[in-house]
Amino acid sequence: PQTIYLADYQPFGWTIDSVELTFRLFPEATRVLSRIRFAPNPKAPSSGKDFFLHGELLRLISARIDGQEITPVVTPTGLRCAVPSGPFLWEAEVEIAPAANTALEGLYMSNGMYCTQCEAEGFRKITYYPDRPDVMATFKVRIEADLPVLLSNGNPLGQGAGWAEWQDPWPKPAYLFALVAGDLVAHRDSFTTQSGRKVDLAIWVRPGDEDRCAYAMDSLIRSMRWDEEVYGREYDLDIFNIVAVDDFNMGAMENKGLNIFNSKLVLASPETATDDDYARIESVIAHEYFHNWTGNRTTCRDWFQLCLKEGLTVFRDQQFSGDMRSGAVKRIEDVALLRARQFREDQGPLAHPVRPESFVEINNFYTATIYEKGAEIIGMLKTLVGDADYARALDLYFDRHDGEAATIEDWLRVFEDVTGRDLAAFKRWYGQAGTPRLKVAETWEDGTYTLHFEQENPATPGQPHKDAKVIPIAVGLLNPNGDEVVGTTVLEMTQAAQSFRFEGLATKPIPSILRGFSAPVVLQRTTTSAEQAFLLAHDTDLFNRWEAGRALAKSALLAMVQEGAAPAPQWLEALAGLALDPELDPAFRALALRLPGEDELAQALYDAGATPDPDRIQAARREASQALAAKLAPGLPALIAAMSETGAFSADAKAAGRRALKAAALMLQARLDAGQAATAGFASASNMTDQVGALSALLAIGEGQAELQAFEKRWGGNALVMDKWFALQILHAAPERAAELTAELTAHPAFDWKNPNRFRSVLGSLAGNHAGFHRADGAGYRLLADWLLKIDPLNPQTAARMSTAFETWGRYDANRQGHAKAQLDRILAATGLSRDLKEMASRMRG
Numbered sequence: 065p066q067t068i069y070l071a072d073y074q075p076f077g078w079t080i081d082s083v084e085l086t087f088r089l090f091p092e093a094t095r096v097l098s099r100i101r102f103a104p105n106p107k108a109p110s111s112g113k114d115f116f117l118h119g120e121l122l123r124l125i126s127a128r129i130d131g132q133e134i135t136p137v138v139t140p141t142g143l144r145c146a147v148p149s150g151p152f153l154w155e156a157e158v159e160i161a162p163a164a165n166t167a168l169e170g171l172y173m174s175n176g177m178y179c180t181q182c183e184a185e186g187f188r189k190i191t192y193y194p195d196r197p198d199v200m201a202t203f204k205v206r207i208e209a210d211l212p213v214l215l216s217n218g219n220p221l222g223q224g225a226g227w228a229e230w231q232d233p234w235p236k237p238a239y240l241f242a243l244v245a246g247d248l249v250a251h252r253d254s255f256t257t258q259s260g261r262k263v264d265l266a267i268w269v270r271p272g273d274e275d276r277c278a279y280a281m282d283s284l285i286r287s288m289r290w291d292e293e294v295y296g297r298e299y300d301l302d303i304f305n306i307v308a309v310d311d312f313n314m315g316a317m318e319n320k321g322l323n324i325f326n327s328k329l330v331l332a333s334p335e336t337a338t339d340d341d342y343a344r345i346e347s348v349i350a351h352e353y354f355h356n357w358t359g360n361r362t363t364c365r366d367w368f369q370l371c372l373k374e375g376l377t378v379f380r381d382q383q384f385s386g387d388m389r390s391g392a393v394k395r396i397e398d399v400a401l402l403r404a405r406q407f408r409e410d411q412g413p414l415a416h417p418v419r420p421e422s423f424v425e426i427n428n429f430y431t432a433t434i435y436e437k438g439a440e441i442i443g444m445l446k447t448l449v450g451d452a453d454y455a456r457a458l459d460l461y462f463d464r465h466d467g468e469a470a471t472i473e474d475w476l477r478v479f480e481d482v483t484g485r486d487l488a489a490f491k492r493w494y495g496q497a498g499t500p501r502l503k504v505a506e507t508w509e510d511g512t513y514t515l516h517f518e519q520e521n522p523a524t525p526g527q528p529h530k531d532a533k534v535i536p537i538a539v540g541l542l543n544p545n546g547d548e549v550v551g552t553t554v555l556e557m558t559q560a561a562q563s564f565r566f567e568g569l570a571t572k573p574i575p576s577i578l579r580g581f582s583a584p585v586v587l588q589r590t591t592t593s594a595e596q597a598f599l600l601a602h603d604t605d606l607f608n609r610w611e612a613g614r615a616l617a618k619s620a621l622l623a624m625v626q627e628g629a630a631p632a633p634q635w636l637e638a639l640a641g642l643a644l645d646p647e648l649d650p651a652f653r654a655l656a657l658r659l660p661g662e663d664e665l666a667q668a669l670y671d672a673g674a675t676p677d678p679d680r681i682q683a684a685r686r687e688a689s690q691a692l693a694a695k696l697a698p699g700l701p702a703l704i705a706a707m708s709e710t711g712a713f714s715a716d717a718k719a720a721g722r723r724a725l726k727a728a729a730l731m732l733q734a735r736l737d738a739g740q741a742a743t744a745g746f747a748s749a750s751n752m753t754d755q756v757g758a759l760s761a762l763l764a765i766g767e768g769q770a771e772l773q774a775f776e777k778r779w780g781g782n783a784l785v786m787d788k789w790f791a792l793q794i795l796h797a798a799p800e801r802a803a804e805l806t807a808e809l810t811a812h813p814a815f816d817w818k819n820p821n822r823f824r825s826v827l828g829s830l831a832g833n834h835a836g837f838h839r840a841d842g843a844g845y846r847l848l849a850d851w852l853l854k855i856d857p858l859n860p861q862t863a864a865r866m867s868t869a870f871e872t873w874g875r876y877d878a879n880r881q882g883h884a885k886a887q888l889d890r891i892l893a894a895t896g897l898s899r900d901l902k903e904m905a906s907r908m909r910g
């Protein structure tokens with residue numbers, strides 16, 4: 065397969081004035097008619113004047129230029145033909161088969177409904193077109209089908225029996241095109257913008273689901289208001305539609321005026337959705353809506369610039385959720401996720417820069433690095449320039465690049481122009497992969513306290529040498545009484561080694577470093593448990609309080625794994641104090657009680673030069689939970705009672721925090737009473753969060769079979785809820801049972817392997833069961849490889865995405881490595897392997 069390079073970018077040789085599309089929808093043979101007005105692009109070099117339109121899996125019926133029938137040269141990737149030297153009208157008719165489209169890219173069918181997914185390169189499966197983000201055009205769309213609801217981008221132009229027409233006045237790249245047709249019903253509302261325009265809002269779902277859209281609608285309205293208040297961005301069409309689809313490769317898609325969502329990120333009721341589901345719905349609804357300005361009005365010049373829209377939009381959705389909920393709790397959750405996904409990626413064979421230099425399959429680059437690390441870079445930029453200049457730079461960005469396809473250079477230039485700073489060194493964050501290690505030492509002399517930092521930027525695939533990064537390090541200093549003597553100060557590290565002095569201090573302070581996780585680095589500091597316990601008790605920065613607790617937990621667990629030590633009393637003591645402190649936010653206490661995950665511990669052991677043993681890690685975590693439960697025993701029943709639901713269900717952050725703390729307490733209590741309280745909790749649960757919390761507590765101690773059956777009986781008809789049923793039992797299965805149970809569940813009638821949600825909940829949970837997946841006999845690896853090979857011919861995107869379970873094989877012992885390599889080799893040897901999976905497997909195999 066061909067590698068695409070950033071350095072090879074050339075503008076397209078033509079611009080497009082307007083696009084008119086007519087769809088005659090039939091499952092096996094849909095006709096797509098296109099009328100496109102091309103004109104030579106004055107900005108393109110003459111070498112780029114070879115007229116090539118992308119097109120895949122299309123049957124060309126006819127093509128005309130200025131009304132004259134032509135016969136282009138058609139290949140499996142597109143067509144070529146001679147064109148006039150001036151402007152011309154291109155007309156084509158193609159036939160496609162949405163019912164046969166199992167890749168869920170282009171125009172496909174899901175439960176009898178037509179829908180599209182065009183990002184990144186799916187539009188070329190709909191018609192011949194320059195399918196690249198820098199070609200922007202206005203679209204007019206006519207849909208003809210014997211279906212009640214026919215939707216496309218923009219504003220409605222008209223509709224009648226069996227047809228509808230839509231006009232999108234905003235120029236857009238083809239990846240933002242969308243069409244939906246089906247038997248759908250709407251949950252409706254409206255929003256009046258700050259300038260007084262009324263926007264009709266509709267969430268389209270299958271009949272029967274309309275009463276589970278209220279939270280998504282509420283999230284949309286809050287997002288629209290927030291973007292006006294915080295970024296001054298107003299919505300720009302008369303109507304905003306969201307459609308929920310059951311078969312969808314990712315979470316959602318920001319098509320202009322017609323967002324398409326995975327139904328699990330729209331449908332919610334207290335009985336069927338957990339608090340995590342609610343929080344995710346809120347953030348993804350916001351994310352897709354925010355793309356209207358960061359992604360749609362200003363888009364990316366090419367796919368190497370993907371982080372331009374994704375990093376910024378993730379940053380914006382994180383800000384939004386932080387404002388809607390607790391900012392500190394949201395930050396802790398985001399950092400936990402960043403470490404679990406992005407740090408893992410950055411430290412393995414799939415590490416790549418936030419702006420890659422090359423790719424084979426762009427769908428493989430919708431990664432934690434592009435999204436999450438991309439968002440961290442925006443956060444660092446904001447920290448460095450300050451809130452006011454950040455706001456001015458964003459205003460300039462929206463103004464200067466509206467209607468354009470921009471680059472990272474354009475993005476950084478607005479900050480340079482607003483602040484007068486030179487961001488050349490900062491830009492390394494975009495070009496260099498890998499997570500910097502930040503070593504800290506301290507000296508104290510005559511009232512002067514000095515922090516000495518050294519950064520190391522480890523080699524990553526294809527990038528052996530790195531330059532120093534610009535690292536904003538937010539620091540606060542506390543005196544031994546716990547008073548803050550130096551408030552949060554941002555130190556700007558620009559060199560490989562750098563020291564910062566604090567003068568005039570009466571006593572040697574205790575530093576709180578990297579407050580709010582001000583940069584995506586691994587902080588390496590030799591410190592005492594006493595100091596960590598002190599910070600856990602006194603730090604004014606809630607993030608660093610959590611961080612101190614996590615550091616204590618991590619070192620306690622590592623000592624248990626490596627030295628067979630007993631759970632550290634200091635850690636148990638500190639955590640018990642915090643868990644039972646009624647002054648603290650329950651959501652924060654619940655997060656503090658969460659032990660570092662098995663995968664995180666495996667990475668920490670590997671970083672320390674050890675070979676992680678998944679079974680020992682699992683045993684140590686279990687033992688640590690047991691010890692924590694014993695430590696907290698006297699307070700647990702009262703804590704559970706205090707956090708138990710009173711009154712009507714509320715999905716707000718406060719109520720969710722109480723449920724989270726209750727679930728954490730129930731999990732510990734189950735280790736003391738053989739699951740008695742959890743059994744009662746399951747029986748009395750009146751919402752899905754409590755039900756899942758109680759069931760997890762039981763499964764974690766090897767109980768809960770009766771409850772699993774009851775759950776299946778009650779929810780067997782609800783596929784999204786059954787995803788939880790599959791996931792919970794596989795995630796909690798004993799290592800020696802995990803692969804076998806997964807195999808059994810793939811035969812369950814509710815397991816439709818062609819549906820990406822089902823596939824992820826079953827096979828993804830096997831990969832998420834650390835000791836079960838990395839089993840010494842290789843059964844976990846074998847089973848996953850079997851299923852990747854099975855799904856790859858139908859849905860390469862899902863296969864490639866799920867294959868990342870193998871990315872950490874290099875951490876483990878030779879026996880496990882042998883098993884993992886054998887499966888990667890088996891995958892690579894398969895005939896007809898997709899470009900997606902082939903690229904991933906070969907990068908991981910090395």
Ligand code: HT7
Nearest residue numbers: 181183184313314315316317318
């Ligand atoms: N911009 C979208 C990314 C995307 C996608 C979504 C659904 C299916 C396939 C997809 N490929 C790329 C989603 C987002 O980040 O907002």
Ligand code: ZN
Nearest residue numbers: 351355374377
């Ligand atoms: Zn996005």
